[in-house]
Amino acid sequence: MADYVSILAHFIENAKIKTVLELGVGSGRSSEEILKALPIDSYLWSIDINSCLEAKERLKSFKKKWTFFSDTDDREIDSRFIPDVDMIFIDTSHTYEHTLMELEKFSGKALHWIFLHDTISNPEVTQAIEIFLQNDIKWAWAEWKHRFGMGLLMRINP
Numbered sequence: 001m002a003d004y005v006s007i008l009a010h011f012i013e014n015a016k017i018k019t020v021l022e023l024g025v026g027s028g029r030s031s032e033e034i035l036k037a038l039p040i041d042s043y044l045w046s047i048d049i050n051s052c053l054e055a056k057e058r059l060k061s062f063k064k065k066w067t068f069f070s071d072t073d074d075r076e077i078d079s080r081f082i083p084d085v086d087m088i089f090i091d092t093s094h095t096y097e098h099t100l101m102e103l104e105k106f107s108g109k110a111l112h113w114i115f116l117h118d119t120i121s122n123p124e125v126t127q128a129i130e131i132f133l134q135n136d137i138k139w140a141w142a143e144w145k146h147r148f149g150m151g152l153l154m155r156i157n158p
């Protein structure tokens with residue numbers, strides 16, 4: 001069964017995605033796969049509350065197409081710093097309140113897709129999606145039932 005980063009990479013390549021916002025970098029595994037999958041004239045913006053030194057070191061060759069807001073809480077960042085993007089990938093604390101806040105704060109930046117990791121291993125992510133969808137009819141919802149679960153919101157109304 002496909003790993004979550006393979007799903008992201010495959011999707012980016014096939015849907016011809018050029019701009020991505022990533023919430024949660026950690027060791028940089030997902031950032032690396034996203035950066036490798038994105039074509040040359042494309043861009044990734046990432047946010048993490050920690051410094052993520054390992055990711056910065058490993059991914060320094062991608063700096064032409066990567067802006068990393070490290071040491072930055074996504075609850076605090078002024079969203080005017082974040083441009084509209086084709087796709088958002090959410091993979092942070094996985095708590096209900098935080099995930100719902102992220103969807104409410106950043107979904108307006110996503111032109112087409114929002115991926116959410118760990119929908120099975122962290123049921124609070126799914127709870128947040130369900131509440132978000134009750135209040136926002138612009139999105140349809142699908143899920144990959146792989147090991148930890150990967151959710152996908154697709155914008156169906158402008």
Ligand SMILES: C[S@@+](CC[C@H](N)C(=O)[O-])C[C@H]1O[C@@H](n2cnc3c(N)ncnc32)[C@H](O)[C@@H]1O
Pocket residue numbers: 023024025026027028029030031047048049050072073074075091092093
């Ligand atoms: C599961 S790890 C990310 C893994 C990464 N996406 C990957 O696939 O390799 C979760 C990350 O979310 C970050 N995080 C947690 N709360 C955050 C917040 N409020 N704002 C920004 N980042 C946060 C943590 O510091 C951690 O690095």
